[in-house]
Amino acid sequence: MSAIETIPAELAIQESWEEQGGSRWIASEAIDVRKLAELMRAREARFVSITAIQIPDEEDIVMDYHWDLGGELLTFEVPVQDKQMPSIVDLCEAADWIEREIHEHYAIEFIGRDYEPLLLRAGDTVGVNLREED
Amino acid sequence: MGYRIPMGPYHPALEEPYKLDLVCEGETVRGAKLNVGFNFRGIEQLAETRNFIQIVALMERVCGICSNIHTLSICQAMERVLDIEVPQRALYIRTIMAELERLHSHVLWAGIAGKLIGFKTMFMTCFAVREQVMDVLEAISGNRVNYAMNRAGGVNRDITDPGAILKMVDAIEHSMVKSVIPIFTTSRSTLSRCAGVGVLTREQALACGAVGPTARASGLAQDIRKSAPYAAYAELDFEVPVETAGDVRARLLVRALEIIQSCKILRQALEKLPAGEIHTGSEEFEFPTGRGFSRVEAPRGEVFYSVRWDEDNYNPTRVHVRTPTYANMPTVRYMVQGARLADVPLIQASIDPCYSCTDR
Numbered sequence: 001m002s003a004i005e006t007i008p009a010e011l012a013i014q015e016s017w018e019e020q021g022g023s024r025w026i027a028s029e030a031i032d033v034r035k036l037a038e039l040m041r042a043r044e045a046r047f048v049s050i051t052a053i054q055i056p057d058e059e060d061i062v063m064d065y066h067w068d069l070g071g072e073l074l075t076f077e078v079p080v081q082d083k084q085m086p087s088i089v090d091l092c093e094a095a096d097w098i099e100r101e102i103h104e105h106y107a108i109e110f111i112g113r114d115y116e117p118l119l120l121r122a123g124d125t126v127g128v129n130l131r132e133e134d
Numbered sequence: 135m136g137y138r139i140p141m142g143p144y145h146p147a148l149e150e151p152y153k154l155d156l157v158c159e160g161e162t163v164r165g166a167k168l169n170v171g172f173n174f175r176g177i178e179q180l181a182e183t184r185n186f187i188q189i190v191a192l193m194e195r196v197c198g199i200c201s202n203i204h205t206l207s208i209c210q211a212m213e214r215v216l217d218i219e220v221p222q223r224a225l226y227i228r229t230i231m232a233e234l235e236r237l238h239s240h241v242l243w244a245g246i247a248g249k250l251i252g253f254k255t256m257f258m259t260c261f262a263v264r265e266q267v268m269d270v271l272e273a274i275s276g277n278r279v280n281y282a283m284n285r286a287g288g289v290n291r292d293i294t295d296p297g298a299i300l301k302m303v304d305a306i307e308h309s310m311v312k313s314v315i316p317i318f319t320t321s322r323s324t325l326s327r328c329a330g331v332g333v334l335t336r337e338q339a340l341a342c343g344a345v346g347p348t349a350r351a352s353g354l355a356q357d358i359r360k361s362a363p364y365a366a367y368a369e370l371d372f373e374v375p376v377e378t379a380g381d382v383r384a385r386l387l388v389r390a391l392e393i394i395q396s397c398k399i400l401r402q403a404l405e406k407l408p409a410g411e412i413h414t415g416s417e418e419f420e421f422p423t424g425r426g427f428s429r430v431e432a433p434r435g436e437v438f439y440s441v442r443w444d445e446d447n448y449n450p451t452r453v454h455v456r457t458p459t460y461a462n463m464p465t466v467r468y469m470v471q472g473a474r475l476a477d478v479p480l481i482q483a484s485i486d487p488c489y490s491c492t493d494r
Binding site for chain 2: 023046049064066071096
């Protein structure tokens with residue numbers, strides 16, 4: 001079993017990998033993003049980005065965590081609960097700016113970090129949802 | 135006693151606005167904070183109001199240097215959603231355009247580095263060489279900045295005379311190998327400004343998620359052209375230069391060696407350019423619900439696109455762009471620690487930053 005195949009079991013999730021649009025992709029409510037960051041760090045995976053997506057006609061937001069492991073793109077999709085997500089900045093410094101940007105775009109609170117200074121010059125209001133501004 | 139020096143957002147050493155808040159003791163930099171966001175244009179949100187044709191023109195405006203890379207990235211992502219196969223000739227033309235863009239970007243950077251080092255003659259020499267590359271790009275696409283070459287399913291323009299471009303590649307390579315690269319890699323005045331300056335360790339590069347020449351100069355052997363080949367790269371022979379010193383000189387060396395590799399790739403691609411169509415011919419696509427991801431090795435490193443289309447919609451639900459400077463810029467905080475204040479302009483320039491890309 002390859003190093004990638006064992007990841008779902010190591011994250012204690014039931015779902016398995018799919019191939020989607022050029023990435024190995026897995027979606028699960030049970031993904032612990034901090035455990036994921038620890039696992040990726042242990043394997044010297046490179047953090048690529050986080051994509052926040054607001055589902056059309058719904059309030060729901062999902063977050064895709066993208067990592068590069070040995071040249072392969074891995075995407076982990078996690079739904080956002082109550083507009084809050086655990087921050088992974090203390091485990092993965094590279095996630096700093098994108099968490100700040102998502103915070104400003106979608107008003108998602110990343111637990112366990114601060115945001116100063118604001119990344120996108122949205123004024124002095126922390127946590128403004130730029131997508132819902134007039 | 136320490137003091138603070140703000141550098142930017144508008145400063146002669148910065149090509150575009152961003153801000154470095156430097157904490158210094160005497161002439162030594164002890165720490166730095168970075169502020170970006172001065173160029174925020176909301177392109178990701180704007181993309182959600184564009185259809186699959188308009189979006190290509192919009193994404194071309196993300197960057198003024200690697201505009202072609204952004205259209206290539208969005209087109210690849212859309213092609214993955216659509217599950218369409220691009221003709222071989224188009225893949226080779228995409229490769230040729232991408233390498234010409236890398237050449238002009240690296241030579242432009244070398245010129246700016248020459249200026250910041252205080253080597254104005256090298257600045258002029260590099261820009262003269264860059265003009266030759268720009269001429270080739272103009273000859274192929276009709277444009278010098280936004281080439282409008284890519285479309286979902288292929289490219290818009292053919293390369294009708296590969297032999298003429300080969301001659302230009304030979305001339306460019308000759309200029310680089312005979313003058314620019316030897317001076318940059320052996321001149322004492324250049325080395326004294328670059329060797330041991332602005333060091334980024336392998337661990338720091340990995341922690342920051344650094345990409346491109348910045349990562350490769352710190353010993354991380356990563357290049358999307360090799361690890362996840364796109365366009366025609368899987369069929370071409372080339373090497374990925376890697377240095378381990380992590381200083382400005384290493385970043386300079388990596389780019390110099392990459393220029394030679396780009397010429398090698400161009401020569402092969404032009405000689406092997408297959409016959410056939412340059413696009414799929416479809417004028418209309420029906421976008422199913424789906425996700426597409428695209429990664430391309432731009433001159434500054436990996437460009438990442440994530441797109442999502444939902445049913446019965448010409449416009450995407452989401453377009454996310456992660457540019458290389460977005461990943462590389464935070465490394466400057468490490469590079470400037472312990473550096474001389476006078477070296478900061480060169481150190482920050484050594485990642486070849488692009489702030490409008492970063493803010494997008």
